[in-house]
Amino acid sequence: MASGKVDPSTPSRVQGSSASTNLGSRIAPDEIHEREKQTASSVRPPTQRHLNPFVITERSEEKQLGITARQLSVRDFILLKTLGTGTFARVWLAKLRDEKAKPDKVYALKILRKADVIKLKQVEHVRNERRTLADVSGHPFITTFLASFSDNQSLYMLLDYCPGGEIFSYLRRSRRFSENTSRFYAAEITMIIEFLHDVEGVVYRDLKPENILIDADGHIKLVDFGFAKQIGDRETYTLCGTPEYLAPEVIHNSGHGLAVDWWALGILIYEFLVGQPPFWDQNPMRIYEQIVEGRIRYPQSMSPAAQNIISLLCKTSPTERLGYISGGSARVKSHPFYTDINWDDLYYRRVKGPIVPRVDHPADTGNFEEYPDPDPRTQSLYTDDMRSKYEALFSDF
Numbered sequence: 482m483a484s485g486k487v488d489p490s491t492p493s494r495v496q497g498s499s500a501s502t503n504l505g506s507r508i509a510p511d512e513i514h515e516r517e518k519q520t521a522s523s524v525r526p527p528t529q530r531h532l533n534p535f536v537i538t539e540r541s542e543e544k545q546l547g548i549t550a551r552q553l554s555v556r557d558f559i560l561l562k563t564l565g566t567g568t569f570a571r572v573w574l575a576k577l578r579d580e581k582a583k584p585d586k587v588y589a590l591k592i593l594r595k596a597d598v599i600k601l602k603q604v605e606h607v608r609n610e611r612r613t614l615a616d617v618s619g620h621p622f623i624t625t626f627l628a629s630f631s632d633n634q635s636l637y638m639l640l641d642y643c644p645g646g647e648i649f650s651y652l653r654r655s656r657r658f659s660e661n662t663s664r665f666y667a668a669e670i671t672m673i674i675e676f677l678h679d680v681e682g683v684v685y686r687d688l689k690p691e692n693i694l695i696d697a698d699g700h701i702k703l704v705d706f707g708f709a710k711q712i713g714d715r716e717t718y719t720l721c722g723t724p725e726y727l728a729p730e731v732i733h734n735s736g737h738g739l740a741v742d743w744w745a746l747g748i749l750i751y752e753f754l755v756g757q758p759p760f761w762d763q764n765p766m767r768i769y770e771q772i773v774e775g776r777i778r779y780p781q782s783m784s785p786a787a788q789n790i791i792s793l794l795c796k797t798s799p800t801e802r803l804g805y806i807s808g809g810s811a812r813v814k815s816h817p818f819y820t821d822i823n824w825d826d827l828y829y830r831r832v833k834g835p836i837v838p839r840v841d842h843p844a845d846t847g848n849f850e851e852y853p854d855p856d857p858r859t860q861s862l863y864t865d866d867m868r869s870k871y872e873a874l875f876s877d878f
């Protein structure tokens with residue numbers, strides 16, 4: 482479905498670096514998992530979510546996740562298998578070379594080559610990704626970001642491995658999801674958006690089935706914060722996202738804000754229930770025309786509650802859009818589509834996911850597609866010229 486990402490990209494800008502990210506620079510490889518366990522219990526309950534987003538964000542250093550781990554190196558890891566690739570990133574299943582550390586523990590290691598990041602004008606996005614992931618890590622439905630590091634050629638983000646694979650694969654295999662399954666995933670995503678917007682002031686901007694993974698218990702883990710940005714109530718202008726999921730105001734390039742994620746949730750619920758997004762064409766320009774027009778056709782089999790929530794989330798005007806209008810996320814959660822959802826049970830993972838993936842051992846990659854290994858001959862080099870211009874911008878890693 483996705484015809485690839487769009488991102489004409491603004492030139493990168495120097496931004497202030499977040500002091501919180503340098504705190505744990507003395508972590509040893511085998512300490513990573515221990516720290517992760519300690520912090521898992523400190524995940525914020527939903528009741529704490531109504532504070533000023535920027536106040537809470539400042540506390541991220543207390544979580545000690547997403548730290549800059551200067552003495553970690555890619556040589557500390559064995560790269561086992563490619564889990565996924567993007568436009569310029571490759572995510573590997575990896576384990577620590579030191580067998581004593583945690584013999585069964587595997588990680589997902591996202592590697593971005595500095596030269597590609599610069600050539601594709603993604604410096605600012607990568608910085609945003611690292612910073613946002615560090616701030617939001619610890620939420621039950623967001624992939625846990627453990628540490629970052631860098632070397633001469635690449636930037637590295639060490640993440641918890643999520644073995645269930647992409648929701649995209651399950652959706653394509655079963656063609657469409659039942660209303661119950663769709664509701665469960667939509668509800669977890671609603672809680673993620675609520676948290677990102679209300680607590681962190683972060684717009685995610687890349688909601689789509691490829692970026693939603695399933696964990697071993699069948700719950701969601703959102704990955705890929707490549708387009709996420711802390712904006713609070715402000716507007717931003719960079720055209721980025723995936724064509725089928727772009728909100729009309731992004732296409733109009735008239736400035737967009739948090740409301741784009743609610744639009745994308747509407748598109749996602751539609752794709753879950755129907756098996757393809759509501760606006761689709763081979764040619765992205767035709768997709769944009771359809772989006773701006775905003776006319777959605779619903780199959781007769783779709784329940785009135787589902788049709789209604791999609792139509793309210795996919796209001797072409799952001800000021801009329803459910804989630805963004807007064808009442809915010811609480812109003813989304815009280816929509817009749819979610820009548821059967823117990824939000825507390827869901828948040829604390831007291832309910833099992835509708836699809837529990839088959840995971841035979843911790844390093845099982847059976848739920849991921851096969852990818853060819855990277856070809857070292859085609860990899861672009863980070864030159865001295867690039868280094869002198871850009872190296873300071875990567876100092877958070």
Ligand SMILES: Nc1ncnc2c1ncn2[C@@H]1O[C@H](COP(=O)(O)OP(=O)(O)OP(=O)(O)O)[C@@H](O)[C@H]1O
Pocket residue numbers: 486564565566567568569570571572589591624640641642643644646647691692694704705706707
């Ligand atoms: N923590 C993880 N556990 C398991 N698989 C992962 C994890 N993180 C990412 N992946 C896999 O790797 C794929 C690509 O990762 P990600 O979406 O973060 O990169 P990308 O941002 O799309 O790349 P690019 O920015 O170059 O487009 C994901 O769709 C997923 O299949």
Ligand SMILES: [Mg+2]
Pocket residue numbers: 567691692705
């Ligand atoms: Mg992705």
